Amino acid sequence: MTAATHREIDDMLGTRWRRPPMIARPWLRWTLGIGFLAYLVAAFLSVEVNWLRVWEGLDRGGAFVAAFASPDFTSRASDIWAGMLESIVMTIASSVVGILISIPIALGAARNIAPLPVYMICRGIIAVSRALQEIIVAILLVAIFGFGPFAGFLTLSFATIGFLSKLLAEDIESMDHRQAEAVRATGSKWSQWIDFGVMPQVLPRLVGLSIYRVDINFRESAILGLVGAGGIGATLNTAFDRYEYDTAAAILLIIIGIVMALEYISGVVRARVQ
């Protein structure tokens, strides 16, 4: 230690100690802080609200909410049932297909196990899948395949790939490389190395993500109907178009119920798989 940086204990005793600030330069720290606050205020001021319109709209909102007090499950029961069945089929089919395709792509998109060209291709697939929002993909696929659940199924499968591959690849990249190295040292083939050294480490994450994706796919299937891609969303859309808020309320309640059930199941399963 040089004399210039040496801190004599007698000079230090009795002096205040504070954690060093995250941004060391005071002018930068204050500029960033004040700048952010100023922007926040300006942003709020730029949002215009027509309070007269809100006052009128409260009535319509009230009617909508009131309908929830008397949801009508019966008068469109067969439509609701058919839509729900379609949504569930779409959800399960797209989740299974999407997950099966995601696993090899995730392996390819993990930098620690894939060579660079494969990595680039798989990351590219993931980037495309994530960049294109479900609704946009659904509009395109409805244009190609026509109205109905097939377009919805393809959309959700496609979206699942971007979601699951990315998160699974990140889990593979953060795995314990010593466990994997030990399996490689036994003279295993690549496929056996994946099976014994890599998969056991990422399996809990794969299961957890898969269940979460089933949950997301079900909720998305309710939205995709709005652009004609089938499922309960189509029924919901029709109900709104006919101003049948009581039927719409019934559909929303069913969706909420199923999502909550899935949430509960995924919690239980994730706790078991560790």
Added chain:
Amino acid sequence: MLQLEKLTKTYKTGDQALKSVDMAVPSGQVVALIGPSGAGKSTLIRCINRLVEPTTGRVMLGDVDVTSLGAGGLRRERCRMGMIFQEYALVERLTVMENVLSGRLGYVKFWQSVTRRFPQSDVDEAFRLLDRVGLLHMADKRADELSGGQRQRVGICRALIQNPALLLVDEPTASLDPKTSRQIMRLICELCAERGLAAIINIHDVALAQMFVARVIGLRLGEIVFDGPPDGLSPDKLTEIYGEEDWEATIDKVEDDNNDPAEAAV
């Protein structure tokens, strides 16, 4: 049986981990490799089975030049080199049995391993090895349920079921208590003697190395600076390997340990 010829390893960062290492290990000999952290001990044994790719030089295992092998040939030679790791490196979410049987991966087909239908001879051998190290009753436990010493025993079984000619052992006792450390070292040395295995054991506990092996190699900054019997490790030699320090205590401890009554009871 194992011969290293002018082996060097230069990492991408420019660090020279190994500087032209020459050494030979005859069949059945157990060698302790000592040296300070960063001396290149880990790199050296990983260059032998090419978990780390050597930069230049040759590794001869019998008549096979390991350094020139393609992927398939390398896998075959890795089967002949069992490896035991620092902090065990068991696959934690697999069972003890799966961890042991993973030592057979180089010998079985993919469908046999993916369905966990290993040949009965492999399963029997796994049972025998687990029984030998006293863990037969743990066969179906998950590896992460075991204690440190138990895990390292499983690691030993995984290496031995490969039916190797050579054991590469990387700091087997690094995270174990002193008593367990001795038990593990003794187990490794006994098993090597039983099976006529050659072994290279990286170890930073000099006293422990002196207790169990017949030959010690000292590595310093990627060069061999000592090669001889354990009692040839004088304070001068230790200073050459590790740097200036009072070594009398370390050397005395060896003698104490040998007369330790508790040790005899273990």
